[in-house]
Amino acid sequence: MTSNDRETLFYALDAAVMQSQGREFLGSTKVYGEWQPLTAQRFHERRKHQAAGLLALDIGHGDHVALYMENSWDWLVADLAIQSIGAVSVPIYTTMSADSIAYILRHASVKAIFVSPSFADATFRETVQDVASLKTVICLSSRMSIHHQAEALAGPGAEVSLTTEGLETLGAESIKTNPAVVEEAARTVKADDLLTLIYTSGTTGTPKGVMLTHRNVASNLREALKRIPFTMEEGYGQVVLSYLPLTHIFERMICYLYLSFHAKIHFVEDVKEMPVDLQEVKPFMFASVPRLLEKLHAAVLMRGRDLTGAQRKIFDWAMKRLESYDPEHPPKAFSPAGISHKLADRLVYAKIRERFGGKLFGIVSAGAALSPTLFRFMNGIGLWCGQGYGLTETSPVLTIQDPTRMRVGSTGKALDNVALRIAEDGEVQAKAPSITPGYYAQPEQTAEVFTKDGWFKTGDIGRLDDQGNLFITDRKKALLKLSTGKYVAPQPIEDALVQTGFIEQAVVVGNERKFCSALVVPSMDSIRKRLVMDGRLPSLPAPHIEREKIQEFVQSLIDAANHRFSPWETIKQFAILDAPFSIESGELTPTLKVKRSFVAQKYQEVIDQLYGN
Known part of the structure; x- marks a missing residue:
């Protein structure tokens, strides 16, 4: 052998x-x-x-x-x-x-x-x-x-x-x-022996058993180790936290990386206890999906909005600075921008970092796109927050950022043993030793995900810049085609709504319709608190008045977000949902991705009402 x-x-x-x-x-x-x-x-x-x-x-x-x-x-x-x-x-x-x-x-x-x-x-x-x-x-x-x-x-x-x-x-x-x-x-x-069969939860259809061999995963581990954002010596023996399911290849690979540089892994019991666990463990690093980071970001904004006077002005000034923060080209230490950033760090950012335990070096995010706003925020407050891209079928890493390649909106460059290309329809396609031989006992489904010349079809729409950085737009199947013929990527619009801090979840709909609409799960407590503080809602309002004021407030959030998009991408109608999307109720996969087809079917009547049907 x-x-x-x-x-x-x-x-x-x-x-x-x-x-x-x-x-x-x-x-x-x-x-x-x-x-x-x-x-x-x-x-x-x-x-x-x-x-x-x-x-x-x-x-x-x-x-x-x-x-x-x-x-x-x-x-x-x-x-x-x-x-x-x-x-x-x-x-x-x-x-x-x-x-x-x-x-x-x-x-x-x-x-x-x-x-x-x-x-x-x-x-x-x-x-x-x-x-x-x-x-x-x-x-x-x-x-x-x-x-x-x-x-x-x-x-x-x-x-x-x-x-x-x-x-x-x-x-x-x-x-x-x-x-x-x-x-x-x-x-x-x-x-080339089979190592694992991972049944993808998928956002549609019956689970498929992704076959991954020892070579698939071992080669991916070897190349991913070259991209960790610190030296092996710096990572040796560090305390790390794990909360994502090991069933998913992303967290499993992360833990294999931890083992490789001898980190001390602490497995949490309940993700709801993460704030407590962060303070107890004080980790050097952990892996996450954007959903948790969005909640942490929203919590920071909510706490800041409770401040008054000079404290509120300082907080708003510090948050405003993060909107233009560029992790790839951070301000130089003794420049005016650098001095201002250091002052903001002392007054605001350092306090935010304490919520992560005070010793956190960084977070690697995957599973879904990390919005530019969240990317700037996490890196701007003094944490390394990089994102990678890949699928279960690719073992999983295809691209990853590192401290020298922190381009906003990008998922980084391909690993050294990965080749990428963009198909005519914009789909990202890949070749690598880490790519699955196929789906277990499903030859037809296997044939569907490979081109005739052997490239794996990721199902994601993206682009490569002139330096090889990959930018993902959305899932190919998630793209909406309006009845006008225009295509809409829903993810950036949904991100813009969630980033307001007052909307917990949003799903944009409109396939084969004339315009885009949205199903919205607001943060009711945060909105009520804001309306009462602003004097727009009494502390004990009549139910119909409260509903009307919340509807108006959500409309104002959508109006503000709409300015960031082309006319055909703007939200014309929306519906407020009573219950959040969850794994238990079927709208989310175990990795917290939205099952768009399930949502469309479950809320068909609500959607029809938005379009006057």
């Missing part, structure tokens, strides 16, 4: 963990409000014993093993145990419906599943009992109470049910018989 054949992810990550074994503390997971620590030595032991335990259960090379658990070190232990024996991980979002889980387990012919007690309930048992391929259920010990243990192992439809502790005990006994059992299995794994 050549060294190229041995480009497996496990060897790259295991070497990093082994180098950390001298360190007492590897990271922690927050469970029931308490941080549970893990050492590198214990991680390595558990990974090896789980791998041996799986082999003892006749689960090995090429078998599919599902991961249905919360973010945790347990997730990563199981992940590396699976890949070290050549088995294939099938991560499942914890927010997926029972029907979707059953579909994935059957479609992927899953043989074993790691499950958290939080999800091993009656519904789970009913879901898995008819999955013919499923032979083993492994329940996570670290989150088990005695009640949980009795309930979780009450007999799902599998032949074997045990805890992770039981699996590790089984593996330890197996290693006594054959000390090299795991290493022997690891040596059979080749670079």
Whole structure:
């Protein structure tokens, strides 16, 4: 076997963990409000014993093993145990419906599943009992109470049910018989073997199982490491925070990067507790999607609007400076602009950074476009906030910014082993060692995403500037075509509305209509507070008066945003929705992307009323 054949992810990550074994503390997971620590030595032991335990259960090379658990070190232990024996991980979002889980387990012919007690309930048992391929259920010990243990192992439809502790005990006994059992299995794994099957939640249609090989992910990890915004020495041993689902390849890759430079990863329990976790952990770095950063930005603006007198004037002045801040060409230290920025930092920006724990170097954002306003804000207050671009199918990174390439609106330049081109219709297309061989057991869907000359079709509309920076406009399927023949990219319009700080969510509609309209979820409390402060609304108004004033206020926000767009892109009508979009109600994917077709169908009557139908 050549060294190229041995480009497996496990060897790259295991070497990093082994180098950390001298360190007492590897990271922690927050469970029931308490941080549970893990050492590198214990991680390595558990990974090896789980791998041996799986082999003892006749689960090995090429078998599919599902991961249905919360973010945790347990997730990563199981992940590396699976890949070290050549088995294939099938991560499942914890927010997926029972029907979707059953579909994935059957479609992927899953043989074993790691499950958290939080999800091993009656519904789970009913879901898995008819999955013919499923032979083993492994329940996570670290989150088990005695009640949980009795309930979780009450007999799902599998032949074997045990805890992770039981699996590790089984593996330890197996290693006594054959000390090299795991290493022997690891040596059979080749670079082009399947590493993982990731079922994309998608914004439309049935989930597709994206096949990623060891070479796909290992090559992407190797190249992404070249673009981290600090040296390996600067990152070594730093404290980092993880809140995005490991089921998604973005956060999974981020954690692989963390392992590679020996960072101490802390997995949060509930994203709603992020403000508390940031203060407790005081991270050096974390990865995010724009939605969380938008909320943090809105919270800063809301707090600033509560100020009065000189404090309010200073705050407004500091925020105004950020509107033109250029991260690629920041003001020079002793220039007038530089001196003003340093003063704004001392009076305002430093206080904002304290909300992130006070030690944060930076944030990497992906999953959706980071608006120019948010990009300028985050970098302007003294945090490195870069964004990358990629898809599950690309393992995931295609482009990423670094401190020398912080162009506003861009997702950065392609990795060294990635080639990009823009098709005639504006679609971004790519070639790279990290690109999926296709969708599992779906040859027709696989053929649809590749051109005849072998380029992967991303489904995104974008452009490349003369220096190779990529700019993404929107999803190809998200573009609206008005009945006038004009095309509209909804994302920039929606971003403009959310950036007001008074609108939490917005979806622009208008496909095959004469003009654009919007479905809006306002921040009611913030609007009421603002109207009362301005004297436009009494503290206890009649319901019909309050609705009228809120409607007028939202209209003023839309009017202001409309000035930024061409006439055919402006919002002519809008409807205020009573409930926010959520994963549970079906409008959002697990990675918080809007399912536009679902929204259009769910709110069809509301949309028709906007157009007078």
